[in-house]
Amino acid sequence: MRIQAIQQSMAELGVRRFLISDPKAIEYVLGKRFHVSERFLACLFQDEEVVLFLNRLFPYENEAIEIVRFHDIDDPTLLLTQRLNGPDLSIDRQFASGFLLKCLKHRPDLNVSDGSFIVDRIRARKSKDEQAKMLLASQINDAVMGEVVDRLRVGVSEVDIAAFIRRRFDELADGVSFDPIVAFGSSTADPHAQCQDRKLEEGMPIIIDMGCIKDGYCSDMTRSFSLKKPWNQEIYDTVKEANLAGIRAVKPGVRLSEIDYAARKVIEEKGYGACFIHRLGHGIGTDVHEPFDVSGVSDVVAFEGMVFSIEPGIYLEGQGGVRIEDLVLVTEDGCDVLNAYPKSNEVLP
Structure with a gap:
């Protein structure tokens, strides 16, 4: 139900792509807290699809979403940017600058904006x-x-x-x-x-x-x-x-x-x-x-x-x-x- 709430909020605000990286917000949406330390974790809402990018060290199954799994030797920011179907991307305020810089290197055309309000107002x-x-x-x-x-x-x-x-x-x-x-x-x-x-x-x-x-x-x-x-x-x-x-x-x-x-x-x-x-x-x-x-x-x-x-x-x-x-x-x-x-x-x- 919270997935649908995010998608509805995006539609109301005219946002096509939204990336949640805050583990607390991901837990709120998916009902699961991931303790990944410094590793990459993100949930992409894009049009009608929901994609979780998750290191293989953390087993998790959810039939309601797609899960893109990766190893420590993989570059998850490349996997993310390859998945994007357009340049406009809203992110939450917790998205680490190091990962963001890598995304911009892979996709210099990215137009990044703060989309924190999308999930914030639902949690509130x-x-x-x-x-x-x-x-x-x-x-x-x-x-x-x-x-x-x-x-x-x-x-x-x-x-x-x-x-x-x-x-x-x-x-x-x-x-x-x-x-x-x-x-x-x-x-x-x-x-x-x-x-x-x-x-x-x-x-x-x-x-x-x-x-x-x-x-x-x-x-x-x-x-x-x-x-x-x-x-x-x-x-x-x-x-x-x-x-x-x-x-x-x-x-x-x-x-x-x-x-x-x-x-x-x-x-x-x-x-x-x-x-x-x-x-x-x-x-x-x-x-x-x-x-x-x-x-x-x-x-x-x-x-x-x-x-x-x-x-x-x-x-x-x-x-x-x-x-x-x-x-x-x-x-x-x-x-x-x-x-x-x-x-x-x-x-x-």
Whole structure:
């Protein structure tokens, strides 16, 4: 069915040839993840045919498509270019430059363009089954966040909490969707802080950013806390309001850049604009980061079935930071928030 969706999207856009090289996108279309390392892997959609170029080291059968197999001593780019029935070729953004240069050497007449949007917009529109799987993954995330909070006590370390998160997601789901970010104190000023053996103390800011994989789909959520007493109530309240403003802005027909602005404006009006140093969000599905970016430069328009994060943050270098992240599902007239863990218990007893 996803093959037909790609072909329909190509027809709507007037694209005759499209090459997918991203293993994650190929898995989405064919239902099989290939771990080929540096070797060539590509799926060509051309008119009515679908051709997978696959090294013989990786056995695979699929009656719905044609498979062109090759050895390590073969030049797969030559096989590809010989198969093309015209000069215009759309490729995804992941197609390696080394392979592209070889293709151009074989076919100097090639007119190459970026066709990433063809598959991106299909992956971004989640079916009802996909939505249900993502909701379940978020419900597991909510439950484990509650268990994490129970363990945030004086003397516990970042690495201890991260290990607990991994263990619980191994038990309740299919593992983590990314390495958990557990940050205490000044390390919360780094949006991608690496877990260390730092011990929790009273009054320290805390950031927990985590997610799991369940039935092939990812969750992702961030909550910020402090222990016993507030770290910076104004910053927490500002980030929370920015998060809620971003969520309120989500509905079909709204540009993702406008959603970013709705949240960012709250932070800028409080004088912390320079401390919000990343985009507002990202798409999510079978991978924790998928198209499309929710950022000030995104001209993509939200449509029903999209799932993406809303995660504003304020970071004070050398001091600490706050980030609050939820996943939203775009509905007919707004959005549903997939996370249910509260944002009102920022000061832990």
